[in-house]
Amino acid sequence: MISRLRAIAKKELKQLIRDTRMLFVIFSFPVLLLVIFGYAVNFDVQNIQLGVYDQERSDISREFINSLTSSSYFKVTKTISNYEDIKQTLDKKDAQVVLVLPKDFSHNFFSAKEPAIIQFLIDGVDGNSASIIQNYVNSAVYTFNLKYQKQIVARYGKSLQIPIDLQPIFWFNPDLETTKFLIPGLIALILIVSAVITVALTLVREKEKGTIEQINVSSITTIELLLGKSLPYLIVALINASLILLAGYVMFGVVVKGNYLLLFMSTLIFLFACTSMGILASVISDSQQVAFTIATFVSLLPSVILSGFIFPIDSMPIAVQILTNITPAKFFIVVLRAIILRGAGLEAFWTQLLYLILFSSILLGLATIINKKKTEFNR
Amino acid sequence: MMNSITINNLTKRFGNFTSVDSISFDVKEGEIFGFLGANGAGKTTTIKMLCGILSPTEGDALVAGFSIKKEPNKVKLNIGYMSQRFSLYNDLTVEENINFFGGIYGLNGSRLLERKQWVLKIANLNGKENLLTASLPGGIKQRLALGTAVIHRPKIVFLDEPTSGVDPISRRNFWDLIHNLSSDGITVFVTTHYLEEAEFCNNIILINAGKLIAEGSSKELKTNYLKNDLYEIECSNVVDALEILEVQNFVEETSIFGNNIHISVNRNFSSTQQIESVLLSNKDIKISRVNKIVPTLEDVFIHLLERDKK
Missing domain, CATH: 3.40.1710.10 (abc type-2 transporter like domain)
Known part of the structure; x- marks a missing residue:
């Protein structure tokens, strides 16, 4: 099992390294987004x-x-x-x-x-x-x-005592800086977009080129195939996440207050959810173009608009609030803000992680069923 | 000799469409088995079922001793498969491709090294391990694809139109390779559009619209299915000549082969003069040659497919 998984992961990594265009997109995209969101999107009202x-x-x-x-x-x-x-x-x-x-x-x-x-x-x-x-x-x-x-x-010879003297203090982000609030959301956004698209493309590419047939007739199991193919992109995504954190610190002074191991584990669970979205997108589509469109649509739009990244979910209408559950980014952003800004522990967000695991399982199950149906009806 | 594949009433339906319709046949160990039929006849569907990646609607088959219905994963361990698209990764080097396919079959260490040398040898790629696969000519790619398909020494290898889109010399070399595999004891199950290639097969079956319509060796097919004598006519104005011949009572079947006409004749036929006299009734037709010929597989198949149409 391990040796077959390694063979697939190794092959995938070599293809990725040789694909300079893809590499450029994967690593320039986060930097670009960070600069745009970090400097241009600013809700602080000054002057x-x-x-x-x-x-x-x-x-x-x-x-x-x-x-x-x-x-x-x-x-x-x-x-x-x-x-x-x-x-x-x-x-x-x-x-x-x-x-x-x-x-x-x-x-x-x-x-x-x-x-x-x-x-x-x-x-x-x-x-x-x-x-x-x-x-x-x-x-x-x-x-x-x-x-x-x-x-x-x-x-006028009287004394006055004010009934309530309000003294609000902002915790975690005392100066109410938008960037501190945005960086966690940005990490989620970048990870979901790059992970969903790369995973969707890598699987459909094999379908398009016909190489999937050769893999299907080998004794390799679906799990080995999916894990092996996702592994290199998982590593890429983790590198990306670290880069964003580093850039967030250098450019905007955002420091991780919480536990790094917890952050790492939560990110893995989130990436697992993203991967299952990518797999579902690749199962539905037969060409890289279709896969790319679907992957972009399901990853980019909801994670910007519905995730609470920019627009607070609490102020959305109930129907839209329910709709926000379609993006795993919503849950990961809660986790990230808890760990990075508040330094909170697992007790603050374990339900979010549980939901992410549930989300991935449902999507993977759905992908398996659709995949089976498709092979049964495709000659 | 043992049976390598035993197929029993194998059927596959997609909705209302029956792609493979209750076919049964055996393939012997170590033989080159030709599986022929027109496009859409159900060849690829059958191969996919035999490889354990598509489950049959009805019937079953034993491949290398394992049921494709109950133990598809054991089937997969004992077979190799090469599709018409030569499933190699063009963006990987020759060696990386070999390592990958060795890897997914669980080969490593000295076993992988030994098999890698073997694949390089049969593909004539010694010393070219680091070339990108995309840069290889079609014939070499095809040999490399075959090598990777049998890298794990399977008992049976399925080749789905392995020679489509390859030049004649490469095709000839490729068939030499197939003969070598067969003499090493590997059963080769091959589909092809080239009927002259089918002559290289020990046994052949022909399917049409999902049904088996003929089986046997090339020689058996020619004698068992084509009872009538066959004549080849070389003349001018082939189309008019064909129209005349079709309606003669001594003619059973007609077909065009290149610039010539082939006719099979029945017991009303007496001599070649009969042919010449009916054709010369049209002044535009000039006959250069009429002679009796030994039928080719193509003659047999056209005959069988025509008969099946009726």
């Missing part, structure tokens, strides 16, 4: 363009504006002096947010009766950014309020 219409120009209004711009979140790009300008500023995209401070700002501010009303006009075209901007504004106002509330109330 928000702020338009200011300060009708009062008092000390306190200037102090409020400074409290916003002293962080790296806001910078004033436009100073506005009348209402017509506000519309123009937003229309021309000279600012994403316009802050309007009224004439009676300082009066109401210190009155301890009426609150000072200020207006933030946010460009809502990009809903995601808009809500992030809103959060920034809220917390800026909250901090500013906190600073002055006691002072103002004390002026």
Whole structure:
């Protein structure tokens, strides 16, 4: 068994090494994706363009504006002096947010009766950014309020104790950097795409060239064939995974907090699931073209859109949430984030691994049945 | 002599289509057995069943003593198979191909080394182990494919149209190789389109539309199935001549062979003058030759297939 498996794996590896085009694709693809996703896809909102219409120009209004711009979140790009300008500023995209401070700002501010009303006009075209901007504004106002509330109330001879003083702290990714969040998803994405496609192609190639017949008539078992053929690609995928981790560390400072052995074992289980997808794709198709199309379709699209890699699954409609189970990447991403970002142990994600094993078994079973049906009806 | 293959009412249906229809025959140990039939007659399906990769709908066969239905894996251990596509990996070198096929049959160490030398020798590839297989000429590839197919010394080797697309000299050399295998005691089960190659076989069967329609040695086929005398006519205006001959009461069957006409004659036939006189009734036909011939396998098969059509 071992010697026959080794013969197949060795042959496969030699073919792969000789196939420079394939090698180039396999190893350049991850680097390309990493650069694109790491640098271009960034959900952090910084340097928000702020338009200011300060009708009062008092000390306190200037102090409020400074409290916003002293962080790296806001910078004033436009100073506005009348209402017509506000519309123009937003229309021309000279600012994403316009802050309007009224004439009676300082009066109401210190009155301890009426609150000072200020207006933030946010460009809502990009809903995601808009809500992030809103959060920034809220917390800026909250901090500013906190600073002055006691002072103002004390002026009138009273003391104030705030019922709840909220102090949120972000764990695991304290600065909320998108790249830290993306790297685990990226590993899953790259592995699933390269593993599914390479495995699907390597099996169909034998079908297309007719060499599979020679293997079929030998006493080699299906398991030996599949394992032997997947093994070299498994190694390639593991090398790829390590490269991405290394690049993630060098370029974006992502450090694996958890156990490396656990990470390795989980990756193996995930790759097993990817391999079974590749096998199913190759069983269904009779040419490399068809196999490539199917493999790309089932691996790339769901693992970008449905895996929780970018779009949070919890905010999808229920029907789509159920649909997300078709991609093993969804489960692996949970595992990866747990190990890499949180340093969690097996107890945090063993159900995910169990699902991956179940997923592979179902797919492999399906592939075996279809394969049998196909050989029975193909002359 | 022992039977190497015993086939019993072997049948394969794909849905409503019967590809192989209850065929039975025996193949003796060490013989070269020709398995002939037109495209789509069921040859490849039969071979696939005998190799244990397709299970029969009905019937069974013993290959090297093992049932293809119950023990297909034991069958596989005792056979070699070479398809018409010479299943070699073009992107591997000669030696890598040999190592691979040796490997999947579980050969290693000194046994693999010894068999590798043997394959290199029969394929004339000594010293060319590191050539890419894609760069080899067809004839050499074919010999290499045969060598790898029997690298594990099987008792039986199935060759499915092994000589299609190969030049005549390579074909001749290839048949020498097949004879060598046979004299080493390996049973060779071969399908071919070239009827002159079938003459090299010890025994032949012919199938048509999944049914066995003739069996025996080349000599037996010619005498048993073709009772009528055969005449060859060389003349001008072959098409018109054929039309005239077809309707004569002394003519049993007609067929065109190259530029000549072959006719088989029945007991109403007396002499070649009969042929000449009916043909000369048409002024456009000029006869250059009419003579009695010894039938070839092609004559026999055309006769049998015509008969089967009726």
